Amino acid sequence: MTQTILLDLLEKKEFKAIRAVLNVMNPVDLAALLKDLPAPDLAMAFRLIDKERAAETFSYMDPDQQEALLNIFTNAEIKDILAEMYTDDTVDLLEDMPANVVNRILDNLDRDTRRVINTILRYPEDSAGSIMTTEYVDLRPNMTVSDALQKIRRVGIDKETIYTCYVTQSGKLIGVVTAKDLLTSDSDRKISDLMETNILAVSTNEDKEQVAEMFNKYGVIALPVVDSEFCIVGIVTFDDAFEVLTDEATEDIAKMAAVTPNDTPYLKTGVFSLFAARIPWLLLLMISATVTGWIITSFEKALAASVALTAFIPMLMDTGGNSGSQASVTVIRALSLGQIQFSDFFRVMRKELFVSLLCGLTLAVANFFKIWLVDISLLHTSGLTLSIAAVVCLTLAVTVVIAKFIGCTLPILAKKVGFDPAVMASPFITTIVDAISLVVYFNFASAMLGI
Known part of the structure; x- marks a missing residue:
């Protein structure tokens, strides 16, 4: 059944047909079907679901829908739903509801259930006690x-x-x-x-x-x-453990993209909330990126002496950033799966050193032939010589090695001191490597070209 058909049947008051369909559907599918229905239609459809199935469906609904139903339902209906819900689902409900709705829920719980829920709510938010249920044999x-x-x-x-x-x-x-x-x-x-x-x-x-x-x-x-x-x-x-892993993965992805984690679904998150989640990191990265500008300014004379060097700055910075991101994401993933520990620090460094040497040499050789065959021989780029090509390629190889070293070590060190390794991902790594690649580039240029 689609939402359009459901609304049409509700309008025609075909309650018997609706009940027959809803009561054979999976609670997860029911929650998806009822999503975004207007509150009156939502309440009408929900009341046609069998008591046990209704309670399970209720636990899969978005907090906004749950609040809308609780504001419409009578105390007797709330008691029926709560009586069929598991303790951990009731705790999750209380954590998502505003104070006035929480009070109404607590008023409709028996004393023993309230005592158990209060006990669970006292446990730290990130503890096993906060996600456990007391319904076991x-x-x-x-x-x-x-x-x-x-x-x-x-x-x-x-x-x-x-x-x-x-x-x-x-x-x-x-x-x-x-x-x-x-x-x-x-x-x-x-x-x-x-x-x-x-x-x-x-x-x-x-x-x-x-x-x-x-x-x-x-x-x-x-x-x-x-x-x-x-x-x-x-x-x-298992279902609570899976939810924890999903939440943690979502949080890590947000941090790796330099966004403050947010539990609210994207379409229900306000523009200002999205702005507030993103702007702190953007400001931090923007300010840190000014270091790159200072480095370029300090080597103005070198750039003036050989303008051709300028054309390769974006390529060197991007390749360094990409290399560091590859290493950091791989290590962060291994840390999250428990595949590596701090005791593996030097093993990881050794492995990434060999990988970076292979990657750096391959990229340097490929780039040298590209500059020689295309930029110099075919396009006859002004001011570009094999000496400059050597500087660029040597910088590229060294940058890749440094970037992968930083990318593999920072997440491990972050976890050791108690920070989330996901913070040490693409934007942060890229900003550091950008500055280092420029320092390496201009120093090689000064030494090898005598400028």
């Missing part, structure tokens, strides 16, 4: 497989995952057991005989990005979250 070691399956049937409908169950004793996590283990074992077998005691768990204050990377490393679908006494307080599920 806990078992006792003295239970039989039959007892465990009966409990899962009784409480599983309200849990975010039932595939992995957590065995606890006096609140402490002592083992895990999977649904596969339970379904393939004798009904009278004890959980203590089945459970895996080598437990992969995370602490409440562990960085959520590191937790998300553990899902990729170990291939799990959920991780238990424990306190300092190894008591289980919740679990982090």
Whole structure:
């Protein structure tokens, strides 16, 4: 069903037909279908969705849509939605809503749920505790497989995952057991005989990005979250870990493009907000780029003596910047995947040195023949000689080596001192390399051409 058809059916009050279609759609597709509908039509269509499917659809909606629905719904309707939502989704909702809507949501939550949510909200924003849910299945070691399956049937409908169950004793996590283990074992077998005691768990204050990377490393679908006494307080599920990785990737891309990260969707971000996110970096890079101007000014006499040198400045600066960006992006990616650490610093330097030498020599040779065959022999460019070609090509080779050295080392050093390596990406690297390439160029020119 398209949004146009949905609006047409709503106008004709074909509610039975709408309900039949909406209640077989995936909640993710439902949220996309209802996106950007006018508030009255949105509320009307949403009320035609079954309660459980409606709650899941609600969790996938944009904050603006959620706020519009909450402002329209009665307290009874809000209670129904909140009752079907998982704790972590409710926490996300509270974090996105304005104060007046938050108060209304809290008023419609029962005391126990409010207590759990308040606990989660107290954890640091970037911690595992802030993204965990408390809806998990806990078992006792003295239970039989039959007892465990009966409990899962009784409480599983309200849990975010039932595939992995957590065995606890006096609140402490002592083992895990999977649904596969339970379904393939004798009904009278004890959980203590089945459970895996080598437990992969995370602490409440562990960085959520590191937790998300553990899902990729170990291939799990959920991780238990424990306190300092190894008591289980919740679990982090795969969908929350995937969202963390998506957010981190978006943030890194923004930083690599010299833009302040913004969680708001692009089309819903105001012009002034985009301006505010971009202008600080542009101002910083503009000011830092004035160094390039000072360098050119200080070598005015050299340029006046050989005007042909000027034509190669853009090529040298661009090639240096591109070389540095290649190295920095490769290293930043390896750092984010955990493929390299600070202890690999010299190994990375050695590898990039060999790569830069090969790249620099190849570019220098290719550029020399281009200048000789095209610029000198074919075009007869005034003032251009083989000596100038040698200066340009030697500068090109040295610039590439320096650029790749800077590009590979700065991200590693940034991470070591606690900065985000993504900051040391294209714009920042390019600005540094531009200045260095000019210094190298004019010094070679002065030494080799005697100007």
